[in-house]
Amino acid sequence: MKREIGITINGERIEAFVEHRLLLVDFIREVAGATGTHVGCGFEGRCGACTVLVDGAACKSCLMFAVQAEGTDITTIEGLARGDTLHPLQQAFTDRHGLQCGYCTPGFLITLYDYLKDPECDASAEGIREAIGGVLCRCTGYVHIIEAAQQAIEVLAQMDGAERAKWFPK
Amino acid sequence: MNTQEQTWVGRSIRRKEDHRLLIGDGRYVADMTLPRMLIAAFVRSPHANARIIHIDASRALTMAGITEVKTGKDLEHLGPVLSDLSIPRLPGETKRPVFWPLPVNEVTYVGDLVAVVIGRDKYVVEDAVHAVAVEYDVREAVLDPEIALLPDSPRVYSDWDDNVVYHQHFSGGDIEQAFASADLVVSQRFRSARSGASPMEPRASIAEYSAAEGLTVWLTTQRSHIKRHLLAEYFKIPDSKIRVIAPKDVGGGFGVKAPLYREDIVLCHLSMCLKRPVKWVENRQENLVNIGQERDQIHDIELALRKDGKILGIRDRMVADCGSAQVPIYVSFSMPWLGAMYLTNGYDIPNIDIDLYCVVTHKPGLTPSRSFGSFTCRFAIDRIVDIAARRLKIDPVEIRRKNAIKKYPHTLATGVHCDSGDFPGALDKACHAIDYERFRKEQQAARGEGRYLGIGFSLGIEFSGLSSQILVPMERQPGFGVATVRFDANGNVQVAHGDQPQGQGHDTTIAQVVADELGLTPDDIYVISGDTQSAPFAAGTLASRMGGYTLSAAVLAARGLRPKLAAIAAHHLGISAGEDEFVFRDGEVMLAADPTQRVAVARIAETAMLAPTELPPGMDGGLENTAHFEADTTGMHSTNVHVVTVEVFPNTGDCQILRYIAVDDCGRPVNPTMVRGQIHGGVALGIGNACQEEFVYDEAGNPLVTTLTDYLMVSARDLPHIEVINHDNPSPHTPLGTKGKGEGPTGMVPGALGNAIEDALSPFGVTIAELPMTKERIWTLIDEASR
Numbered sequence: 001m002k003r004e005i006g007i008t009i010n011g012e013r014i015e016a017f018v019e020h021r022l023l024l025v026d027f028i029r030e031v032a033g034a035t036g037t038h039v040g041c042g043f044e045g046r047c048g049a050c051t052v053l054v055d056g057a058a059c060k061s062c063l064m065f066a067v068q069a070e071g072t073d074i075t076t077i078e079g080l081a082r083g084d085t086l087h088p089l090q091q092a093f094t095d096r097h098g099l100q101c102g103y104c105t106p107g108f109l110i111t112l113y114d115y116l117k118d119p120e121c122d123a124s125a126e127g128i129r130e131a132i133g134g135v136l137c138r139c140t141g142y143v144h145i146i147e148a149a150q151q152a153i154e155v156l157a158q159m160d161g162a163e164r165a166k167w168f169p170k
Numbered sequence: 171m172n173t174q175e176q177t178w179v180g181r182s183i184r185r186k187e188d189h190r191l192l193i194g195d196g197r198y199v200a201d202m203t204l205p206r207m208l209i210a211a212f213v214r215s216p217h218a219n220a221r222i223i224h225i226d227a228s229r230a231l232t233m234a235g236i237t238e239v240k241t242g243k244d245l246e247h248l249g250p251v252l253s254d255l256s257i258p259r260l261p262g263e264t265k266r267p268v269f270w271p272l273p274v275n276e277v278t279y280v281g282d283l284v285a286v287v288i289g290r291d292k293y294v295v296e297d298a299v300h301a302v303a304v305e306y307d308v309r310e311a312v313l314d315p316e317i318a319l320l321p322d323s324p325r326v327y328s329d330w331d332d333n334v335v336y337h338q339h340f341s342g343g344d345i346e347q348a349f350a351s352a353d354l355v356v357s358q359r360f361r362s363a364r365s366g367a368s369p370m371e372p373r374a375s376i377a378e379y380s381a382a383e384g385l386t387v388w389l390t391t392q393r394s395h396i397k398r399h400l401l402a403e404y405f406k407i408p409d410s411k412i413r414v415i416a417p418k419d420v421g422g423g424f425g426v427k428a429p430l431y432r433e434d435i436v437l438c439h440l441s442m443c444l445k446r447p448v449k450w451v452e453n454r455q456e457n458l459v460n461i462g463q464e465r466d467q468i469h470d471i472e473l474a475l476r477k478d479g480k481i482l483g484i485r486d487r488m489v490a491d492c493g494s495a496q497v498p499i500y501v502s503f504s505m506p507w508l509g510a511m512y513l514t515n516g517y518d519i520p521n522i523d524i525d526l527y528c529v530v531t532h533k534p535g536l537t538p539s540r541s542f543g544s545f546t547c548r549f550a551i552d553r554i555v556d557i558a559a560r561r562l563k564i565d566p567v568e569i570r571r572k573n574a575i576k577k578y579p580h581t582l583a584t585g586v587h588c589d590s591g592d593f594p595g596a597l598d599k600a601c602h603a604i605d606y607e608r609f610r611k612e613q614q615a616a617r618g619e620g621r622y623l624g625i626g627f628s629l630g631i632e633f634s635g636l637s638s639q640i641l642v643p644m645e646r647q648p649g650f651g652v653a654t655v656r657f658d659a660n661g662n663v664q665v666a667h668g669d670q671p672q673g674q675g676h677d678t679t680i681a682q683v684v685a686d687e688l689g690l691t692p693d694d695i696y697v698i699s700g701d702t703q704s705a706p707f708a709a710g711t712l713a714s715r716m717g718g719y720t721l722s723a724a725v726l727a728a729r730g731l732r733p734k735l736a737a738i739a740a741h742h743l744g745i746s747a748g749e750d751e752f753v754f755r756d757g758e759v760m761l762a763a764d765p766t767q768r769v770a771v772a773r774i775a776e777t778a779m780l781a782p783t784e785l786p787p788g789m790d791g792g793l794e795n796t797a798h799f800e801a802d803t804t805g806m807h808s809t810n811v812h813v814v815t816v817e818v819f820p821n822t823g824d825c826q827i828l829r830y831i832a833v834d835d836c837g838r839p840v841n842p843t844m845v846r847g848q849i850h851g852g853v854a855l856g857i858g859n860a861c862q863e864e865f866v867y868d869e870a871g872n873p874l875v876t877t878l879t880d881y882l883m884v885s886a887r888d889l890p891h892i893e894v895i896n897h898d899n900p901s902p903h904t905p906l907g908t909k910g911k912g913e914g915p916t917g918m919v920p921g922a923l924g925n926a927i928e929d930a931l932s933p934f935g936v937t938i939a940e941l942p943m944t945k946e947r948i949w950t951l952i953d954e955a956s957r
Contacts, residue, residue, distance in 0.1 A: 021293065035201035036194015038421070040370045041454040046878040049370060077194035086192060094188040097843045100851065101673025102191030103198070103370040103421030125891065133887035136878065138370050138422050139673050141854030142886040144847055 005070040010079030025050040027066035036077040048107035048135030052076045056170040058114035075170050077106035089152040098148035100139035107135040117168045123153045178682040182843035185678040196419040199374035199388050204447040211295045213285040213302045215277035218311035218532040218871025230298035235290035242272035256498040262338030269496045271435040278494040279534045281459035311532035311871040315491035318529045326530040335495045336503035336528035342583030343521030348483025352474035356558045361468040362546040362941035364865035366539030368462040371421020372452035377441035384411030391416045392423045393710025398702045400430050416670040416700035423672035425538030426462045430498040459873045464539040466491040467546040473554050479564045481573045483521030493533035502536040503528035509543030511584045516629040517573045522583040532871045541917035552628040552921020591809030596833045596897045600813040603831050622818045624930025628922035632914020634806040635715030647709040650800040651719030655727040657793035659779035661772025663695045668708020669720045670700030679840045680724050687728035689754030714910030718806050722904045727797035739769040741786040801903040808835035808909045812918040818930040823949025827890040837901045837909030846894045848911045853892045856919025858884035
């Protein structure tokens with residue numbers, strides 16, 4: 001069974017005639033061509049590399065069908081920077097060596113985007129460990145990911161409200 | 171000698187790799203689509219040991235866009251996979267399992283290949299896989315390696331006279347005398363379940379064939395040249411007709427992506443038959459039931475000691491469950507072999523007797539995983555030393571001081587050569603950092619409150635690459651590192667090398683060392699690797715060889731260009747001066763005695779590349795140099811000490827890590843933050859494998875772990891902060907003193923943790939001897955001891 005759907009991905013509306021069973025992650029990667037979102041486990045939602053923002057909320061896109069996302073506004077790793085300027089979170093990941101092979105990186109960036117959206121988020125290592133517990137990384141041992149998250153929290157805290165809001169449009 | 175000012179080595183600059191990965195612009199094999207590309211998926215066996223009676227693909231072939239279903243019979247004419255080139259050539263008794271790209275008659279584990287389905291749409295291909303009807307004659311599976319060793323055990327390979335794929339007896343010194351003169355002999359059996367690395371990116375490959383170009387294969391691999399050579403040999407076509415490309419982005423390797431796999435061969439064959447590109451992306455279930463499984467060893471160890479704690483000798487009967495061993499290059503036994511070679515590790519034990527049996531069973535073949543063969547060996551050696559210390563009432567730090575390797579160079583009784591290091595200094599730093607005396611007091615106080623704290627140490631060596639003397643017999647592959655340094659006409663520098671990365675950041679560290687040699691910045695340098703069409707030949711990324719071997723080759727290749735740069739500079743300046751009169755700095759070649767006499771490197775490159783008529787008379791054009799580096803030793807190693815403190819909760823078996831400290835030797839870190847990243851990741855993998863990750867099989871050989879959730883891969887929630895303290899001892903054998911880092915930290919973990927847990931539980935008198943140390947196992951030990 002197929003259906004015509006439209007999903008906005010990083011500001012661009014993508015329309016396609018898709019199978020009902022097409023996973024959202026496959027829509028993003030193969031229909032929209034946004035291959036920055038990755039598949040590490042497939043259908044169990046454990047690895048988190050496929051995490052995207054669906055209407056502003058972090059979702060594992062291997063656990064949704066594309067048809068369920070019809071009409072939504074999705075942000076992926078490709079949509080975080082503003083022009084050539086990296087999001088403070090992306091900048092922190094390179095400053096603090098929060099990535100190695102990069103395969104899980106979309107999952108951490110999107111999950112932490114969702115977490116950091118709340119200016120009152122818990123900046124302790126324990127709080128961040130809890131927040132990223134749904135995303136798996138095999139390279140970093142998470143230490144530098146946590147330090148990167150803390151740097152981003154600090155940088156964002158120094159911005160005024162309007163400037164900070166620019167980095168969280170979703 | 172030019173005293174080059176070092177400006178980039180030793181600095182934690184941001185990685186060159188990061189930007190593309192952070193904006194979602196990485197390119198992994200799974201991201202690629204080619205015109206007319208077909209999708210392949212594999213039918214896999216639901217039985218551990220069965221004869222294939224009949225395969226009916228008729229229903230699958232009626233499904234939309236399904237073009238082919240191929241079985242083992244269809245590919246039988248290609249011949250068996252293993253050749254003299256793809257089997258380790260180690261001393262000892264080796265048998266060669268005979269198997270085809272797809273099994274012809276028999277499957278040997280759950281998840282084994284049965285058939286391949288090819289079609290246009292991956293969802294339909296998946297449907298078609300399930301529509302292939304296979305009739306099996308199911309037989310009893312051989313699963314326990316010790317039962318497999320019994321003379322009356324059924325055989326995994328019916329034409330063998332036993333189930334031993336490899337046997338080797340290692341001896342050194344005088345073991346009889348060592349045991350005869352011992353005051354104490356400690357015996358203990360250690361074992362580990364299967365666990366391993368499992369990178370976040372599963373395997374993927376695309377094979378494309380054209381009559382003119384031959385075969386092009388994009389692979390998630392650590393070693394494109396070796397795979398090309400083996401594929402060429404297998405298909406009986408010249409190497410020149412195969413191009414293997416490991417893309418710039420491969421999502422973790424850790425050894426798991428080092429072997430050639432049967433799926434790779436099948437994909438190549440299909441693309442040649444169909445004259446269309448064929449793609450396969452492994453799903454996580456296939457991944458977990460096929461690859462990434464290692465550690466499966468049993469050790470029966472006896473340690474002979476004097477009463478002052480000096481270790482005199484060690485005996486070990488070591489049994490490794492290699493599964494089906496259908497893993498080209500490694501055949502699943504080179505890992506346990508290397509583990510045995512390194513059994514005594516950082517301990518100076520002159521008398522050894524190790525009897526290694528590598529056994530086949532009806533499980534997937536072992537594949538390499540970070541800590542290559544050593545994880546369980548390291549657990550055993552660090553644990554038996556603590557057990558002996560307790561029996562002798564000697565402090566675990568003191569027994570390590572007494573027995574750690576102290577004089578360099580040092581040769582282990584198995585022949586492994588150690589070049590440099592400092593265990594006593596590293597132990598001092600570890601004790602100081604953890605505040606050992608104070609911890610013992612806290613531990614005592616906590617016991618009074620009914621709390622169980624413990625501390626554990628481990629010490630060990632990490633190889634910094636494997637020299638040709640090891641790697642040639644092991645895999646018929648060279649140990650050398652290689653790099654080509656080549657100027658562009660605008661003065662930028664391309665470095666091509668033979669070790670394609672899977673996240674280690676080679677582009678950055680190579681750029682740092684080359685920048686220093688040529689007086690440039692890392693931004694001036696770009697690095698290529700992974701494509702057999704453009705990268706020089708080397709064995710690939712394995713065994714922490716980048717820091718020792720490949721970086722050194724890049725240094726030497728760049729250094730080798732300086733005389734020519736200097737000669738062109740002198741010619742431009744109209745002076746007569748040799749290389750040692752110039753310094754290379756800030757993008758210029760300048761006279762040391764008079765820095766106003768200078769020529770931009772960009773101008774020199776422009777001359778050499780575009781205007782050779784302006785070169786000194788008789789000089790050839792071009793600005794390019796290749797260097798091969800082979801250390802003048804059989805082995806370079808770093809020396810590391812880890813210490814961990816834990817609290818164990820006897821009512822639940824839970825173990826909480828309080829502090830984890832790695833005192834680490836990286837020779838001379840090129841990028842200290844990246845070195846720390848390697849240690850963090852290695853320790854995290856070690857904690858996962860040591861405490862919670864386990865590939866469980868039932869008595870019929872069914873994998874009970876088929877998802878990451880079942881496997882319990884460690885998350886941030888499961889792990890402590892990991893502290894790193896540098897204790898660097900530069901290698902005397904590399905031009906910068908660098909050593910490798912990556913493979914080693916993992917193997918440090920199980921011994922330290924096992925020692926800490928047993929120390930915490932010393933009031934219960936339990937012995938920690940089995941991995942992983944899950945809370946169930948710990949609780950059971952306490953429960954049994956309390957009865």
